[in-house]
Amino acid sequence: MTIKIYRPENPILKKYIECFYILEQPSEESSATYFTFPSIYTIVTASEKTETLTTKNKITTRYCQSNPIETNLVSDFNEPVLVSYEGVINEITTYFKPLGINAFIPNNLRDYSEGSFPDFNPYEDYKETMTSILSLKDPAEKIKAIELYWLSKFRPFENVLLAEVLTEMFDASNLNQSMTKLSYTTGRSRTTINKHFDQHICKTPSQFKKIIRFRAAIQSQLDDKNRAGLSYSVDYFDQSHMIRDFKKLTGFTPKVFFSKITTLEKDLIKWMFI
Missing domain, CATH: 1.10.10 (Arc Repressor Mutant, subunit A)
Known part of the structure; x- marks a missing residue:
């Protein structure tokens, strides 16, 4: 499994988005499993040809040829979650800063947050656009495309x-x-x-x-x-x-946690692999 983080280039997006990351796992790799922990960020993921199974504290995402796209939201978890990837994975994720996502969705965030790993589809063109972005081979082109998409949905939000x-x-x-x-x-x-x-x-x-x-x-x-x-x-x-x-x-x-934690991409990602 490889993960690469990208900071937003657009000055408007920099105010609302902490980073994007692209996660890829080829078919020959064994499953990757890790704990992730509560965050202040609102996280939006899109993955190509996968299906995700969720239980109380575990999320398993696995390759599924018949399912073109999955798009999910992570905003309301306050305990550790075990995440497992099985098979080919092609995923792009947006980390929104606190309140940030509210400038890119038409309704209150709570309207999209029912369940532990809810389907996220805020616009009619969202899943189609994410499918198109994930089909791009060049990571830089993926990031450029997702920036353009979020910019197209920007609407000033003030609270x-x-x-x-x-x-x-x-x-x-x-x-x-x-x-x-x-x-x-x-x-x-x-x-x-x-x-x-x-x-x-x-x-x-x-x-x-x-x-x-x-x-x-x-x-x-x-x-x-x-x-x-x-x-x-x-x-x-x-x-x-x-x-x-x-x-x-x-x-x-704390002692056990710090002995096991793994940091990736200059300490921006903090997971515990098992």
Whole structure:
């Protein structure tokens, strides 16, 4: 299995999209299986001639000659998921930044997010266009084509409340800020904030904050791989707090997690192969 990441070239897309990646697996390779973990990004995938089977915490994608295209959305998972690829795989994925996808879809994100790995088909031409993009042999041409498609669907999206809340959450000094304080800072009730999160991010504010803190801890560890032991000062109250969150989000203690994690493409992808 090979994975190559591409950053958006268009300045408009750079504001909303973190990256694209192309995943390919030839027929002669054995199945690839890994754990993936909760993320702040909204992930949209398209794969050629596959069928996907989903259970509570496992997704298996396998070659299927009779199914021309699969297009799926990943936005609402808060526990580790085991992913397995079997047979020939040709997939392209878009990682949208928080709130980013809302500028490219006609309805609220929640309208597309029923189920653990829902079919994603926001426009009449979407599946046909993704099929055409996946048929291209040159990776650079694939990326150019998917950028042009998303640009064709761009519609300005603004949610002042969520923009303010996310700014507060991503401030390193505020990661442990309570919802009560966040409500006071924004002048909006907790119920209103929760409603907006559900409609446009498909997570609760507390889930989102937990994932921000978790991802910050991973990045901190990767930035200092020579550190003797783990630093528990990365926005956790104490060691037990960190262990509790890591077990919830990964199924492992921090020590075991960091001993097994694999980073790809300059640490942009963080999976645990098994």
